[in-house]
Amino acid sequence: MGEQLQIFVRSPGGARFFTWEPPSGDTPIAALVESLRTEYPRSQHGPIDLIDESSGKLIDPDLSAQEMADRVLGIRTGYVSDALNQLEALRRQEGPAFGYRHEPGTSTISLDLSYPGLDRIDSLDGSGIVVKGRHRATLILPSDFPEKPPRIFWQSSVFHPNLAVDEEVWPPRYDWADAPTLLEFVAALIETLTGDLYHVGRRFSIRRRRELNPQAANWYRRNRQPVAALAACARQDRHTPIDGYPLDSVSVDWELQGELSGSDTTVFVSRQAIDGIPEFGGRCAAWLIGQTGRHGQADWLYVDRVTSRVGHGLSGAPINAIGILRGPGESDPQLEHDRPLPLDARVRDGGVVLRVDSGDLAGYMVEVDGASSTEQAPQPPQASGRPITIKGPSAEQAEETIEAAEFGAPPEGAEDAGRLFARDLEAPICMYCDIVCVRSEDWGACADCGFVVHAGCLHQLGGCPNTDCPRSVLEPRSTANP
Structure with a gap:
């Protein structure tokens, strides 16, 4: 009878040592990974990787135990928790503007970015560029993170040369080898969204790098100064000033x-x-x-x-x-x-x-x-131009209903006073943050273009999100069609 095959496994940090005896030489290393789950639950440690300590290379879980016989393997956990620690540090500094969600046991993280970025809205009146304040992206960590960079997929509608919905994206000019941290990477992604970082090639260059959205690239090329003003506004207004000494x-x-x-x-x-x-x-x-x-x-x-x-x-x-x-x-x-x-x-x-x-x-x-x-509640910056008028639903909106319920007919013999209908008003949606304005006091309308915006969103942005409006935060800009 042959000698029992063994594989040696060292815990993270080297404090513990395990010996694994597979049922046969054909047993995949994936079975070892599953055995380690009793010591390193997925909900607490995320994915488990095994590293060949002699070479430092990641072990393919499909390899057979025979191929790893008598090797010393290192357990690698924590790369997900390390990434989450960085995102949590960023969240504590950015406040409600930045959020993230992680599904335990996976290396996928959803990002919520409440920063101003451009989007295009198509309507019967044509296409218009507006400023939106809510965006989403999905971050996927490779098993050899942070040696290898994460992948990032954009998940929300956007009008940008280097960002596009359902596309894998990357902050322009950002080199992971120079800055292999999520603190800088996500910050670069935010600055890409707000217009601090973007790449547009020469318009008539044959060999230029292709943008994800050539139409947006043309628009950004014509409107560099307004985009820069929006980016500066986005960076400036995120902190809470202290009042006086x-x-x-x-x-x-x-x-x-x-x-x-x-x-x-x-x-x-x-x-x-x-x-x-x-x-x-x-x-x-x-x-x-x-x-x-x-x-x-x-x-x-x-x-x-x-x-x-x-x-x-x-x-x-x-x-x-x-x-x-x-x-x-x-x-x-x-x-x-x-x-x-x-x-x-x-x-x-x-x-x-x-x-x-x-x-x-x-x-x-x-x-x-x-x-x-x-x-402390920060004092909202004063927007230039005429003040915003805070008002309830307009007469036109009051005529629009989501549903109507007819009350019962009057009792027999009673005087007919007519029929009463209960009507639910169509709740306005803030053009900037896409959240319902639940009370009439919550929202206002731009005095110049009538765009519906939360009063707080408008003060935060410092102008109207409609770039065709005279009070746009992007003024002055090119009037050519995008």
């Missing part, structure tokens, strides 16, 4: 980290920012978003949140960036960006180090847990 705020408490000396500038850091700096700084470079001010004779800086510095400078600094967070290996004090920023941050030995005017700060103020400035 931070120490004067009655809704936020601060505590001192270190001591205030060595600089005339006082730095205030929100709770979400102080949590995000180590999460981002250990993986990639980032912008510090906030505002600056002056109190008496001294300057102050307020850091509200952190956002990825996409592709190490593919796009310029956001208008409200007040500093830069250096990623791993970025130690050059003369790191270039498109304008001087007063604050420099890095992660050193697990701690946060801040620098102002080329000198490390001995201390700074940090928001106390439980008192979040982001919970």
Whole structure:
């Protein structure tokens, strides 16, 4: 009788060791993977991969046990959880603008992006370009992530040279080898949507790279300046400003980290920012978003949140960036960006180090847990032009019904007072976010074009989502047909 075939398996981190004795040499490695499920449930660990420790290569589960005899295999789990940790860090900084959903046991993640992007609406009156504020994409992680990049499929209607519904897409000029993190990759995808990053070749070049939507490419080529204005607006309006000098705020408490000396500038850091700096700084470079001010004779800086510095400078600094967070290996004090920023941050030995005017700060103020400035309702930016009129359903809408129910006929002998019908008004849909406006106070109509928009969406966008409207956020733009 021959010697029993064995395969040795090392747990992640090497703390445990397993020996697997397959029923026969023809048993596929997939059976070993299933056996490991008792130790590594799919709901907690996601997919399991086996790595040949002698070569570092991924093992095909269809290989036979005989082909792997007497080998030491390493268990690889956690690449999905690592990706989810990055997305969660991004969600904490972006707030309700970014969301994701993961089906346990899979490597597929759905992304919800509430950022302004363009779409085309076809109607009897022709085609019009509008600004939409809700978009979806699906992220698929390969088994050798992050050595290999994810795949991304666009899932919602969009008018963009490099994005198309039900197509696999990729942020223009983004190189995964230079920035192999989801923090930067998803940020690049968002900036592609908003118009910060896009690629359009020369119109009459024979050898130019083909866009996913040539018609959109022509439109973007003619409207570069308005698209850039929309992108700048999208990046600027995502943070919650603090009202006045931070120490004067009655809704936020601060505590001192270190001591205030060595600089005339006082730095205030929100709770979400102080949590995000180590999460981002250990993986990639980032912008510090906030505002600056002056109190008496001294300057102050307020850091509200952190956002990825996409592709190490593919796009310029956001208008409200007040500093830069250096990623791993970025130690050059003369790191270039498109304008001087007063604050420099890095992660050193697990701690946060801040620098102002080329000198490390001995201390700074940090928001106390439980008192979040982001919970304050921000004052909506004032849109230019005439004010939005908030109103209920119009007379024309009142005539339109979804269904009508006839009440019973009057009792015999009773005076006929006519018949009463219950009619449900057709609920208006916000043109920007595609969500029903449930109360008349929730929505308004543009005074120039009549587009139905949530009042909050219109203030957030800073103008009308209808690009044919004089109050469009894309004005001025080319009037040529797309």
